[in-house]
Amino acid sequence: MPLVLITGANRGLGLEFARQYAAAGWDVIACARKPEAAEALAALAAASDGRVVVEQMDVTDHASVDAAARRLEGRAIDVLLNSAGTMGRGTTGKEGFPTNTFGALDYTDFEEILRVNVVGPLKVTEAFVGHVARSSQKKCVAISSVVGSIAENTSGGLYAYRGSKAALNAVMKSLAIDLGSKRGILVAMLHPGWVRTDMGGPRASLDAPVSVAGMIKVIAGLDAGQSGRFWRFDGKELPW
Template sequence: MPTVLITGAGRGLGLEFVRQYAADGWTVIATARTPERHAELATLTKAAAGRIKVHALDVTDHAAVDTLAARLAGVAVDVLINNSGTMGAQSFAGQGMQAQRFGGLDYEDWAYQFRVNTLGPIKMSEAFVEHVAASLQKKIVTLSTVIASIGSNNLGGLYAYRSTKAGVNAIMKSMALDLARRGIIAVPVHPGWAATDMGGLNAPVRPQHSVAGLRQVIAGLTKEKSGRFWQWDGKELGW
């Protein structure tokens, strides 16, 4: 069976990816900053009889990313899912569209979001490119957001989150071009407005549906679909 590596796997969409891929028989490498804090991940791991392997990882700690990649040398990773993400101190669930408004921006917080949302996925991809290249499926997927789309921004605001995710979209496009010769597919995906700590409980899309849709999108990726922006229900989004 294939192997998937998921960052930010302790809660939210990351945890749901673990649940669904493990239920489907995949080998799951689940990373979380503090795995001991995530009881549901522990329960899933226990039930999976060795098919879920958990590693502590903060994606902003580049030395730790390199150490994990070295530790997993020789392990083929069919799908790398860069799921970790943050809206910083002001989230959509907390402040809605009032978060990160012009005139009240916190630049330290913005820089932190850049380290998680933008640098995290490219660092993970650089560190794990050989693992992905050694696999059969060869896919790198980053959780982005429709909020990153410049063309469909009709509301303004959310400066930090929008720009850090737009940045990772640019990165995924370049990666798709650069890694095509190695047969690697790279895409950003939008999970929908999903009911997690980030999305808030009133969000219309259940994490189960979002992840089920994204898994279908990932399963259907081809080299023609690489470097394009995909939504959880299979629709293509504009930049």
């Protein structure tokens, strides 16, 4: 069975990815920074006949990323799925709208957003590239956001989150070039839509199962000609 490793799998889109890949018969390594508090994930793992395994990983704690990579040494990871992300503490947490505005920016928060959304996926890819290279599918995926598209930015604001997703796209594009030619690894950046999670808030337009089912289809269809591009959950390509 193919194997997917998912970061931020204890809630939101990451948890839904774990559910859907497990239901499709995949083996799942579901990463959470606090496994002891990941109750929904523990329930999924308990009901999975050992196919869903929970691993501790905080993507900003590089020692924890390296430790997870060492524990999983020798495993072949078909899809490395970077879902963990944050809008920072300048959000309401309910509606997902940042309260940080120009003139009152919190730069400590800004740096933390970059650590989670940009440096985190890059470090995870660096630590696990060998695991991906020995798999059949060889795919590295990052959950980005349409707000990282410079062409689509018509509303301004969102400095840290928008900047982090644009930077994530730039980083993943370089990985597509560097890892594609040398190791045959495919890379995709995905926009999930506006989804009802803790981040998206209750007024979002999509349910997580719909968004994730669409993204799994896009990942499954990814081939060498599509690597290094930016896709919406429904398969429509997005501009940079």
